[in-house]
Amino acid sequence: MDILIYGTVNSVVFALVAVGFTLVYGVSRLPNFAHGALYVLVGFLTWSLVNDFKVFYPLAILISLGISALLGALIYRLILIRLRGLPTSEIIASFAVGLIILEGLRLQGIGGFKGFIGPFYVLPAFIDSKLRIAGVLIDAQRLILIGGGLCVVAALWLFTHYTKTGLSLRAIAQDEQAAMMLGIDSDRAAVISLSIGSALAGLAAVIIFPLGNVTAEAGYRVLINALAVCIIGGLGSWAGAVLASFVLGFAMIISTALFGSVWESVVLVGAIILILIFRPSGLLGKQKELEERV
Amino acid sequence: MPNEQLTTRERRRERLDRGIKVRTEGLYALSSWKEMFYLLAPRIILILGLLLAPLLLDMYWQRVLCAAGIYALLALSFDFLAAYVGLVCLGGSFFIGSGAYISGLLNAKMGWAPFLTIPIATVAGAIVSTLVLLPCLRLRGIYFAITSFMFPLLTVNVIIALNIFGGTEGISALATYPNPWVDQYLILSVVIVALFTLRRLVNEDMGLILRSIKDNDQAVKASGISILSYKIKAVFIASLIGCFGGAYLSHLYGWVGISQFSLDFSILPIAATVMGGMGTLVGPVIGALILTPLSEALRGFGQLRVVLYCLILIGFIVYKPEGLMNYLQRKYHQFEHWEDV
DSSP: OHHHHHHHHHHHHHHHHHHHHHHHHHHHOOOOTTHHHHHHHHHHHHHHHHHTSOOOHHHHHHHHHHHHHHHHHHIIIIIGGGGTTOHHHHHHHHHHHHHHHHHHHTOOSBTTBOOSOSTTOBOOOSSOOEEEETTEEEEHHHHHHHHHHHHHHHHHHHHHHHSHHHHHHHHHHHOHHHHHHTTOOHHHHHHHHHHHHHHHHHHHHHHHGGGSBOOSHHHHHHHHHHHHHHHHHOTTOHHHHHHHHHHHHHHHHHHHHHHOGGGHHHHHHHHHHHHHHHOTTOSSOOHHHHHHHO | OHHHHHHHHTEEEEEEEOHHHHHTSGGGGGGOHHHHHHHHHHHHHHHHHHHHHHHHSOHHHHHHHHHHHHHHHHHHHHHIIIIIIOOOOSOHHHHHHHHHHHHHHIIIIIOOOHHHHHHHHHHHHHHHHHHHHGGGGGOOHHHHHHHHHHHHHHHHHHHHHHTOTTTTTOEEOOOOOSSHHHHHHHHHHHHHHHHHHHHHHHHSHHHHHHHHHHHOHHHHHHTTOOHHHHHHHHHHHHHHHHHHHHHHHHHHHTEEOGGGGSTHHHHHHHHHHHHHOTTOSHHHHHHHHHHHHHHHHTGGGTTHHHHHHHHHHHHHHHHOTTHHHHHHHHHHHEEEEEEEO
8 A cells, every 4th residue: 555655646746747848858859868957946946035035935936936937938048049050059958057056956055055965955734634544644735746646737738738829839849841841830839838837846846855955866756756757658658758757656666665665766767778678659659759769 | 120131142252273172182292392281280290299298387287188089089080980881989998998997907917017008908809899780780860869878878887786796896906007208109109090091091092982881872882782790890990999099098096986977978079079160071180189188178077077067068059060170171172252142
């Protein structure tokens, strides 16, 4: 029962983290390697708004999500727009943006900035209480996390299927040239997808960070997790991403229960390698993706 | 108003090859000293510059030069993989780490001397790296980039968790080189050899196949060539270069530790490559020779160094994507003037 509940929690963590990355890559074929950095940045911004500027907690969350969305749009407008269609440069540039944010947060002693090191950065939980479900003790934040994750996935599904903007994003994802002929601006779609993706990374951060400390290292882990989910699930496939999150989430919890937490990351890489050998297009990927990745 | 725009567009920059460049193509270059000098000068300047540098520097900067040599090797291997095979390897530190750990272990546990451990670690490390990257070689683009990025991080986790190979403390008190001249000339000569060997290699048949794998691997497959075996060969060559850097590094500092898997070894070579010009092979070496002293000067600022490389990286990739080397080559081989249209 432990495994079932905490596995679900872990899986939703994976899904939350991956969903923004999948969205951006699915729509505009841009690998946003700054995803993990934006995740940490939102955690840090929220923390400093709450603690240094004494902003009301929900308001602080909204502000930092806004900043993250803006930053996503800026990354596209200033940098990635000049590099579209050059996959190597896209990877390197967005990775460099991510590193600037992550390592910049660790700077010390410049302009009175204290640096972002140490275990002092903890975001408060939304509701601080513990419940008992089927004999397993679980805190309310983890339940909120499950609910939040499901809401995010559902909201995104509704957004991409029933709103005009969402439909235009899907159109760009399916066939960019045809969509452009119908008057959909590809750059605008990319800006929208990057800002939504960045905001989603931030949303994941504010939901997940109360469970632990806000650290810069989390950024690398999040990026890797997001990519692992995408590789295993098959890019562009929503169902695949969700399925892969559950596979990975449970695989990790089970391996931790059996062998200890050492093997967590080994499981991750092992799963990726197995998938690559046996199903190169991912769990639910289609033939088209197979062609472009192998 | 529209008129103004038109006037600016009536001029364009025309570039023409210099006469001497055209004359030196092919066998005719041998016909005069001047033309042979034109061809050889850049190469000789580079080689002599590298070989004379240790004589002109003091102790501290000699050490920096050794580090610059290691980064230059890594940048070479990154450039070779990214620009000629299309594999963007974000985990260059894995090469350094595996080379360093193997030579460190051989030296500490078996007591073998550096001149034995370095060649063994170079080859063994390259085999290990190739085997580790083998399952990912079917991937392209971002998929390969991210899986290669994971390996150094993962290895660090495993080493800390299992507390093998000295755990977080690493292995210290390894044998070092007899004197500083061996230090420097070893790495510099390897840089030069690796550079010119790779340049030769990419112009051979194998280089042609590798480049076509990058551009259109389906076509290569259709020609009955196994792209996997060529990718394996390419990764093996690149990791040979990287692992030599690692093995050398372990004996340079007499110490091996998990920081050899750190991000510095992955990101600085990339910055050097982009700065020097991707695909030129010389460019990355020059980029490393510029960036390493720069980062050394900033050592006091800690993480600011990484931020700085990344800023340089973005600046070059956005505003000067051709890099320094392509720019210099153009100036050397061509003259340009404004021409009315």
